[in-house]
Amino acid sequence: MGHHHQHGQREGQGRGESHGHGQGHGRHDHTDIDWAELAEHLEDQAELFAPLNRQAAAWVAERQPEPGLVVDAGSGPGVVSTLLADTFPGARIVAVDGSGPLLERARSRAERLGVADRFATLEADLPGGLTELEYPVDVLWASRSLHHLGDQRAGVAAFAERLAPGGVLALVEGGLPTRFLPRDIGIGRPGLQSRLDAVEELWFGEMRAALPGTVEEAEDWPGLLTAAGLRGATSRTFLLDLPAPASEAARAHALTIFRRRRETLAEYADHFDPSDLSTLDRLLDPDDKASLHHRPDVFVLAAHTVHLARA
Structure with a gap:
């Protein structure tokens, strides 16, 4: 599913930045990724974002309190999958991802957390691989995996087809770019992060354009849910607010994102000062x-939006 791209962990933040495991290295070639190194980063980032994901999962649970089957589509190393196991203690959880090494970590994590008896993994590309699921899905969670599919409308339709009657599809897409520093940091020109976001938009556009079978699509997520025949599309945004002074984990996350931004900037040298x-x-x-x-002024402020509708 060509989605091991440059920045992001889904469980992380905005756009190309942190998608479940949309984290690759170097444009779109994900053949040389060091999965061990990458997996560790993905886990660290997802753990940092756990408070946000826990709130989002609780919101989904208000709409679907007792699902039998919960699927995490594009699960990466399973941090959110096991969080969903906590949120839905009566459910069977299936983590679906195209990467065997990441799913191996997801299984170990489930074992460690005592939920292995109701936790399974499926190594498959999205969205087609979901047809391998044996049963219809009561909650399908897809966090920052959809925008790595060339045809997002077809992707949403394929997700929707897997739902049981009354089942819920929760897409995590959009939100706001994560902030780590004040506008004026005392060195360089103020407003650095906004300019980095502009370069990230260029990268993201190129990433989308290079996907197989890519189709230009307005990012009206509730509209796509409705077009797929789902009902009651609604959205809600959740915050991760980790104020300065940053914890060691928050600081490490900021460093990882800025290192990746530095790599992106080098690729787009003609677009910045x-x-x-x-x-x-x-x-x-x-x-x-x-x-x-x-720096004493490093913080993490992120906003992720969940778009939800039911079959």
């Missing part, structure tokens, strides 16, 4: 007192 590159280099230099390693 070179002074931003030197500011980024300072932010990433552990020997610089103004770096993310040492």
Whole structure:
């Protein structure tokens, strides 16, 4: 399912930044990814975002309190899959992903957390692989996996087809770009993060354009849910608010995202002011007192939107 792309963990944040495991290295070639290194980052990031995902899952549970089967489509290493097992203690959970090594971690995690008896994995590409599920799905959770499918409308329709009558589809897409620093950080030109977001938009557009069978689609997620024949489409946004001073985990996450932004910036050198590159280099230099390693003003503020509708 070509979705091991540059930045993101689904469980992380905005757009190309952090998708479940849309995290690859280098444009669209995901043949040389170091899964062990990547998986660890994906787990760390998903654990950081657990409070946000827990609130989102609880909101889904208000609409579907006792599902029999819950599927995490594009699960990565299973951090959210096991969180869904907590939210729905009576449900069987299936983590679906195209990466065997990540699913292996998901199984170990389920074992460690004592939910292995009702936890299964399915190694399959989305959306086609969902046809391998033996039963209709009561809750299908797809966090930042849809935008890695070339034809998102067809993807939503395929998700919707797997639902049991009254089953719920929860798409995590959109929200806001994550913020880590104030507008003026005392070095370089103020507004660095907004300019990095603009470069990220370019990257994201190219990533989408390069997907197999890509179709341009307005990002009206509730509209796509309705077009797939689902009812009562509604959206809600959840915050992750980790104020300064940052914990070690929050600081590590900021460093990971800024390193990836630095790689992206290098690919789009003609789209930005070179002074931003030197500011980024300072932010990433552990020997610089103004770096993310040492700054007292690092925080994590993220907003993820969940779009929900039922069969």
